Amino acid sequence: MFTAILVDKGDAGYHAERRDLDEAQLPDADVTVRVSYSTLNYKDALAITGEGPVVRRFPMVPGIDLAGVVESSSSPAYAPGDRVLLNGWGIGESHWGGLSQLARVRSEWLIPLPVGLTERQAMAIGTAGYTAMLSLMALEAHGLTPAAGDVLVTGAGGGVGSFAISLLARNGYSVIASTGRPSEAGYLTRLGATTVIDRAELSEPGRPLGKERWAGAVDSVGSHTLANVCAGTRAEGAVAACGMAQGLDLPASVAPFILRGVSLLGINSVTQPSTKRVIAWDRLSRELDADQLTEISHEIGLGETIPAASDLLAGRIRGRIAVDVDR
Template identity: 65%
Template structure:
């Protein structure tokens, strides 16, 4: 038996609860993992509260990422005792996910954790931090360097934003952070933000081409915010888009792209090639220390997940929510 957050939908409605389940109910897969830590991401919040059509089949165990130890494997790439991490691959949406004490998944979805990365630290980073690293790697491939100019981070108080600020600061960039919570200024400055701007300046419809303000941006917000971010990006700059907190829509102009040569990169953190996943986690392990990450972490147990998901969706959570599935 193992404990898990279980989402059910039937004639009685949509509900999420912690349940005790037999191992025989685990889905198909070739690697069984004893999960140690998972996280609570925005997508998990949508799934647990039912505020977004995230879950594709029911019942579902949410949790789009996890870190733990291999219990058994029929995949030759993994052996019992291997420490592994998973991000994405439809886990928590189409396939039972990480907010559970056990998970059974395809070996292709896993990578081994860097030797220096404990499971809890990996989940302070989680899919949010992993996505932030993928964004920065995309900007670097475009030629963005610390001397190129400021880098904007939207949704700065969230999981992606918090880790993005930290990583960019570590790499030598001057970071501008956009937030709707002015009380978070000390937190964002401690992470490495040199300048704080009000998200209201970006969140409404704006002009198609605006004053050049930053050379690059990491955007987890989407909608009007992303359009304004692009419109304010300097010539030959780049924007990495990875989220939709404001919305999936994008009412933008082609002007920044054809008049300034701005590049817009969509970041796929769900199914990137294995080599890219390994590179991202290796760089995260080398750049972020335990002391760096603790200031972003909120630890909860499995029984607190459902209530915490509601707080997350109402904007009451900052940084990274780490779930000890054995508590």
């Protein structure tokens, strides 16, 4: 037996609860992991509350991240005792995920836990930190350097935003942080932001082309915010789009793209090949400040995830949530 968060939908409606389950109920796959830590992400909060169509099949164990130790394996790639992590690949959406003491997953979805990271630290980083690193790597591949000018980070107080600020600052960039919580200015400055602006500057419908304000951006908000971010990007700059907190729509003009040569870089954190995942996680293990990781994240137990999901969607939680699945 093991304990997990289980989401189901039936005649009684949509509900999530902490349940004891039998190992025989786990889905088919070639590696069973004894999970140490998972996370609570925006997607997980949508899955738990039913506020968004995240879950593809029922019943479902949410949790798009997990880290732990291989318990059994029929794959030559992993053996019992190996320390591993997983994020993405549809776990917590179409395949049972990490908010559970046991998970059975496909070996090709896993990567070895980077040397120097504990399971708890890896989940303090989770998909949010990994997505922030993919965004930085995309901007670098585009040719962005610190000498080009400021880089904007929207949704700065959230998980992706917090890590993006820290990683950009550690790599020498001057960071503008956009947030709807002015009280978090001190926190964002400690992470490395040089300027903090109110998200209201970007969240309403704007002009097709605005003043050139930043050389690049990491946007986890979408909708009007992303449109305004593109409109304010300097010539030949780039915007890494990695989230949709404000909405899936993009009410934008082509003007920034054809008059300034701005590039919009889509960040897919779900199905990246293992080679790219290993590179990203290796950089995370080396480039993140351990003290900042402690400030960006906090820990809860598995039993606290259901009420915390509503708080996360309401914007009442700063940074990252690591989940100890054994309490």
